[in-house]
Amino acid sequence: MGKLKVLVAKPGLDGHDRGAKVVTAALRDAGFDVIYTGRHKSVDEIVDMAVKESVDVIGLSILSGVHLEVTQELMNKLKERGYMVPVVVGGVIPDKDIPKLKEMGVIEVFPVGSRLEDIVKFFDKLAEEKTKKS
């Protein structure tokens, strides 16, 4: 059993999966259970997968500029399903959009150029918090 169960998701039509796959590999090496959705998933498919697999956190990877629309849709659908888990976003995200994503409820944003070490540290912290709560 890993520290946390993570769903790394690639929503929509953008196929650039380097970041999603590298983060998946890094989190696995750090002891997390990671499921990668594969490319071209609709938000509904992502939410279904998250619920079915009972993941603890969802990471969205978006590089085509649709992060605001897609993240909002995901947050709405998670709410509808009553499945409120932390959401993290990574990819090509302009600075000015970071506060907007956080307003939607995204707990952290990792734009291109983020260090793997920092990403892993962040997930470690999430895992710690979860242990404390339970």
Place this chain on the structure above:
Amino acid sequence: MFKEDELKRIKEEYDKWWQGPVQKALQKTPERLKEFKTYSGIPLKAIYTPEDIKDMDYLRDLNFPGQYPYTRGIYPLMYRTRLYTMRQYSGFGTAEETNARFKFLLKHGETGLSIAFDLPTQMGYDPDHPMARGEVGKVGVSISTLRDYQVLYRDIPMDKISVHIQANANAIFMVAMHIAEGLNRGHQPKDLWGACQNDILKEFIARGAYIYPLEPSMRLCCDVIEYCVKNMPRWQPITVCQFHIQEAGANHVTAWGLSLANAIAYVEELLKRGLPIDSFAFNVSVWNIVCGPEFFEAICAIRAARRLWAKIMKERFKAKRPESMMMRIFMGSGGFQMTRKEPLNNIIRGTISALAGALAGVQAMNIQCYDEAYAIPTDEAIKLALRTEQIVAYESGVTNVIDPLAGSYFVEWLTNQIEKELVSIIEEIDSMGGALEAIKKGYMQRVILQQAYEYQRKIDTGELVRVGENMFATEEYTPIKTFEVRPEVERERIEWIKQFRASRDNKKVREALDKLRKAAEKPNENLMPYVIEAVRADCTIGEMADTLREVFGTAEDIAAL
């Protein structure tokens, strides 16, 4: 090249130098790094001498530009007769907006076009499809119909300015639109000048914009190639991509190797169709590469790949025409090396890349813009990228002498070394049964991921340096102006496509799609003429793509994780 006794003397003097002054210098100050390697991991010595290239035969290994094996370039006088084509990847929003940007670039001296399509267009969806939501006009221009394509090309002569249509899974639709619009203007297909990307294999291993499963994707790709080589002598119907494989994480040399293996798969597929090698080899020997991030490695890889491809064509595929053996190269500087921190530094990265490309004799350039890590480029950023190409071409002087680095002990040694590595990558893929098998097994995907991961670790530890990002980085932040697509584009496009569908002759549309479906069901029918007919009957990209989805099904991600 060198006399034996001379080599012996050089070797003796080298040993003396190494034992004497070098050791003394090292005692005083050790070397900066424990080991020196290229970006792709080739170990480097401190110095190269005639000893390192002692087996080189000038006429066999280098020869003159325009002469086999084309190490020094594919044309006799290279840039002394014609400079590389300058074509910046561009497109966003509507066809009108992109047409305006094309004209902006042409006005500033661009010499060719390169079209960027939005993801719905690339993936065969109309703007009103649920999968297109949020994506319309975002990373490229939204094109659904021939009407859009006409607007995109307004006032631009199709026979005088060459275009590179950056379409892959949708290549058949976009080339059909190009042909149809040409016919509208009175140009026969044979007059049209340009190229399309149409490299579907790299979509499966790197970029991800595939629609259909591997085999029907390969069929569509080769239908385009076959149609074009028979009807469009001024058209390069495929551009084999090293670029996206490197961008997805492979190191520079591995990306070259995998792209060569993919190219071999295309050639074999076309041979299976019964096309003689010399009828198509010239048209398919076109590459799109990242010229970087390392200066010498990029230059030497180009020289090595050019030579190796010539040998493959001659020895493996028994090509006879010299043109069949000439690899032409469209370079980019790469998006991945463009940092988010201190984005102006990217202008310098682009310049180094352009300089390497010019020294290596590429045929066309696209320099990634300094705001790459933020959004698609502003007018200012894309103009600066074009200016970089122009300054290297017209001011630096490097375009006046052909292959000026030839003969350097280091450059020739590294060229040889890279060629050997490329050969071993190709042999590895051959041993698995070729590129298609290697992709189905997830082998190429795994290699790319492993190298991407390794790269990121090296960036984290500082083993690979990005100035301003992981070295000399500060918290200082200077915001730059970034480009935004008008938010109304999606709504406008959705309204437009709905009106368009209501106003056209829908009986003609249904007939054309029906013919396309029936042709697709026959495995040996070339679909290009049917798609051209469908485009001319006002079918949309989404309708044509859906028709083929019904026959072929859709692709699953072979993620290999």
